Amino acid sequence: MLDSLRRIVHEVNNAPDLEQALTIIVRRVKQAVGADVCSVYLNDFENRRHVLHATEGLRKDAVGRVRLELGRGLIGLVSERAEPINLDNASAHPRYECIIDTGEELYHGFLGAPIIQNRTVLGVLVLRQHRRRHFAEDEVTFVMTLASQLAGAITFARTSGELARLQHDGIPQRFLPGLAASPGIGIGTAVVVYPPADLDAVPDRKPEGLDSEVADFKRAVKNVANDLDRFAARTQAHLSAEDMALFDAWRLMLESDTLIDGTLSRIRAGNWSQGALRDTIAEHAKVFDTMDDAYLRERASDVRDLGRCILMHLQNQSAAPIQYPPNTILVGDEISAMQIADVPRECLAGLVSTTGSGSSHVGILARGMGLPAAMGVSDLPVSRVEGREIVVDGYRGRVYVSPGPAVRLEYQRLAADDAALTSELQALRHLPAETTDGYLIPLYLNTGLVSETRPLGIEESAGVGLYRTELPFIVRDSFPGEGAQMANYRRVLELFAPRPVTIRTLDIGGDKPLPYFPMHEANPFLGWRGIRITLDHPEIFLTQVRAILRAAIGLDNLQLLLPMISTVSEVDEAMQLIRRAHDELLEEGYQVRMPSIGVMIEVPAAVYQAEALARRVDFLSVGTNDLTQYLLAVDRNNPHVAKLYNEYHPAVLRALLQILTGARLHGKEVSVCGEMAGDPLATFLLLGMGVHSLSMGAGSLLRVKKVIRSISKARAREVLRAALQCEDAAAVRRLLLDALEAIGLGALVRPGR
Ligand code: PEP
Numbered sequence: 001m002l003d004s005l006r007r008i009v010h011e012v013n014n015a016p017d018l019e020q021a022l023t024i025i026v027r028r029v030k031q032a033v034g035a036d037v038c039s040v041y042l043n044d045f046e047n048r049r050h051v052l053h054a055t056e057g058l059r060k061d062a063v064g065r066v067r068l069e070l071g072r073g074l075i076g077l078v079s080e081r082a083e084p085i086n087l088d089n090a091s092a093h094p095r096y097e098c099i100i101d102t103g104e105e106l107y108h109g110f111l112g113a114p115i116i117q118n119r120t121v122l123g124v125l126v127l128r129q130h131r132r133r134h135f136a137e138d139e140v141t142f143v144m145t146l147a148s149q150l151a152g153a154i155t156f157a158r159t160s161g162e163l164a165r166l167q168h169d170g171i172p173q174r175f176l177p178g179l180a181a182s183p184g185i186g187i188g189t190a191v192v193v194y195p196p197a198d199l200d201a202v203p204d205r206k207p208e209g210l211d212s213e214v215a216d217f218k219r220a221v222k223n224v225a226n227d228l229d230r231f232a233a234r235t236q237a238h239l240s241a242e243d244m245a246l247f248d249a250w251r252l253m254l255e256s257d258t259l260i261d262g263t264l265s266r267i268r269a270g271n272w273s274q275g276a277l278r279d280t281i282a283e284h285a286k287v288f289d290t291m292d293d294a295y296l297r298e299r300a301s302d303v304r305d306l307g308r309c310i311l312m313h314l315q316n317q318s319a320a321p322i323q324y325p326p327n328t329i330l331v332g333d334e335i336s337a338m339q340i341a342d343v344p345r346e347c348l349a350g351l352v353s354t355t356g357s358g359s360s361h362v363g364i365l366a367r368g369m370g371l372p373a374a375m376g377v378s379d380l381p382v383s384r385v386e387g388r389e390i391v392v393d394g395y396r397g398r399v400y401v402s403p404g405p406a407v408r409l410e411y412q413r414l415a416a417d418d419a420a421l422t423s424e425l426q427a428l429r430h431l432p433a434e435t436t437d438g439y440l441i442p443l444y445l446n447t448g449l450v451s452e453t454r455p456l457g458i459e460e461s462a463g464v465g466l467y468r469t470e471l472p473f474i475v476r477d478s479f480p481g482e483g484a485q486m487a488n489y490r491r492v493l494e495l496f497a498p499r500p501v502t503i504r505t506l507d508i509g510g511d512k513p514l515p516y517f518p519m520h521e522a523n524p525f526l527g528w529r530g531i532r533i534t535l536d537h538p539e540i541f542l543t544q545v546r547a548i549l550r551a552a553i554g555l556d557n558l559q560l561l562l563p564m565i566s567t568v569s570e571v572d573e574a575m576q577l578i579r580r581a582h583d584e585l586l587e588e589g590y591q592v593r594m595p596s597i598g599v600m601i602e603v604p605a606a607v608y609q610a611e612a613l614a615r616r617v618d619f620l621s622v623g624t625n626d627l628t629q630y631l632l633a634v635d636r637n638n639p640h641v642a643k644l645y646n647e648y649h650p651a652v653l654r655a656l657l658q659i660l661t662g663a664r665l666h667g668k669e670v671s672v673c674g675e676m677a678g679d680p681l682a683t684f685l686l687l688g689m690g691v692h693s694l695s696m697g698a699g700s701l702l703r704v705k706k707v708i709r710s711i712s713k714a715r716a717r718e719v720l721r722a723a724l725q726c727e728d729a730a731a732v733r734r735l736l737l738d739a740l741e742a743i744g745l746g747a748l749v750r751p752g753r
């Protein structure tokens with residue numbers, strides 16, 4: 001059964017559309033379980049009914065005709081309960097309703113499994129048996145697993161309009177749900193980015209030119225053949241005749257009509273060579289996948305290996321720079337900072353990824369760039385959207401693929417409102433971030449996630465509150481030396497001088513591994529990260545600190561920040577190393593000065609030691625991204641738990657108060673540099689608490705300034721007091737939203753006016 005499951009899942013995932021996925025499911029499930037009937041009913045929410053969409057065993061003409069009122073019969077019961085129902089004699093059940101059209105009176109055994117996506121029942125997968133039959137436990141789990149596989153395909157079909165076409169009525173267009181990662185509305189053309197040499201990640205794309213695609217493919221095949229020959233010649237002496245036969249098998253596959261003609265005809269049908277190859281390999285591998293003989297089944301992986309080799313050559317050949325259309329919406333399963341940086345900013349209109357969340361570094365980057373983004377859009381079939389029109393609603397985390405005219409019009413209106421708001425905010429650029437009762441809260445910039453010669457927000461910020469230094473370490477294939485690092489830091493220090501620039505020492509680990517510094521950990525966020533790594537490797541830390549101190553010579557605007565501190569001894573050790581670097585540099589003749597030094601409070605342990613930490617350093621900077629993740633035990637990158645990740649959680653608010661109390665005892669200032677600082681709703685809370693400064697992505701500076709200039713500190717305190725009475729994050733958010741709307745600024749966090 002496990003074997004069949006694997007094969008069916010594979011076939012369903014490769015089905016070109018929902019209709020075929022359903023056909024495969026009903027046919028294969030009926031066969032695997034030995035049932036008399038297997039059918040799929042889908043819920044038509046608009047017309048409040050369950051519709052038979054596919055069947056194997058019932059009359060085919062019943063498909064589309066059999067419609068049950070939503071909630072009626074056993075199908076309705078499965079849907080209502082959202083759990084499987086297994087009956088050996090269905091007709092005796094009080095909810096049983098006989099459907100004449102399908103000849104149901106003949107059946108006794110019944111197994112219905114709900115098809116669920118994001119807590120919504122989309123339909124029911126049903127098995128029927130003439131005789132009485134109670135389906136075995138492994139049969140129930142088998143059917144449930146397949147029902148869950150169908151859920152994604154159904155959701156996409158709903159959004160793309162395919163389901164509406166199948167149901168022959170006009171269901172209004174739906175959106176794909178995801179996480180609101182960066183506010184704004186993006187309307188544009190999907191450009192899919194994907195990791196290299198991954199067949200499954202290759203999107204469909206129109207060929208640039210038929211002849212060149214054909215020539216590319218033939219050349220790639222020839223190159224693989226040459227590689228095989230070379231490899232066979234090299235290994236001949238070491239391999240048995242049996243193993244050498246493998247090369248012959250590969251050669252045969254490579255020259256087979258199935259592979260060559262199959263791909264060429266797909267290219268001629270309008271796909272580019274990589275997409276055509278992907279489908280041919282999938283089809284070819286499927287033939288082996290479905291074989292009963294285990295040895296032959298294994299050959300499917302040879303076919304895929306061969307496909308990857310050809311793909312690698314194809315990708316190397318076509319490594320020409322991508323031509324990004326105006327209003328590019330970058331789409332991918334995982335999108336890296338480098339892929340974002342590759343798109344000219346003026347062409348980039350939005351970002352959609354199937355994984356990740358707003359608190360991941362890509363989400364932070366998008367907000368910093370003012371780029372609308374939805375992340376964790378897990379139902380988006382990335383490979384099928386290249387070139388299609390996409391609407392990203394970064395306020396609500398919604399994505400529309402090929403939107404209908406009504407959806408497009410509505411979002412064009414919202415985008416225009418957004419643009420008007422942005423230009424209105426420009427008037428604040430040179431005004432101070434001062435409350436109506438005269439309190440100044442300097443707003444600093446977070447930067448460093450992408451390499452920019454002139455980061456956004458230079459003019460309107462009071463300096464840099466967080467310069468993340470990981471990038472030059474991540475993009476290279478070895479640690480950057482002191483000189484290369486120094487040039488980098490000097491650039492940012494000079495750009496902002498005389499305003500202060502807070503440079504954070506290396507915070508690798510967690511979700512920022514270095515390719516050349518392998519760390520394999522079961523729980524990277526609880527593992528070797530930030531200061532823990534750099535104290536274990538003083539040579540890395542000293543090199544970086546030397547580079548930073550040297551970069552600041554003559555500018556005198558440097559502040560140093562230590563990440564991931566969880567115990568005072570880490571601060572003591574780091575201070576010793578900083579002093580050592582400082583003294584050595586002086587001895588070497590460099591006119592360096594000791595900078596102000598701060599620690600990040602981003603681990604619960606540091607909250608409770610805020611006082612002891614504040615005694616040791618010049619300032620504290622709260623990293624609410626990690627602090628929220630660690631306080632709430634919610635992985636900041638995991639879309640499955642993203643709903644639980646919430647900076648308004650009362651525990652986070654109380655932690656912030658405790659940090660301020662600790663710092664106050666030693667007269668030290670507290671800044672917030674996590675994403676909470678850039679959230680206009682949170683401004684009420686942070687201002688009310690008495691945080692001294694805020695540091696945020698460029699996209700948030702004017703929005704937060706607008707709130708600060710619209711309220712008094714006394715009002716912020718009042719809102720804070722009310723927020724501290726709330727017992728959960730949702731209540732805090734409602735309260736803040738009311739407070740923001742009361743001053744007419746709701747549009748800062750919600751589209752439309
Ligand atoms: C934070 O954790 O809040 C923070 C600012 O650091 P990073 O997002 O780089 O982990």
Ligand code: MG
Nearest residue numbers: 602623625626
């Ligand atoms: Mg952090």
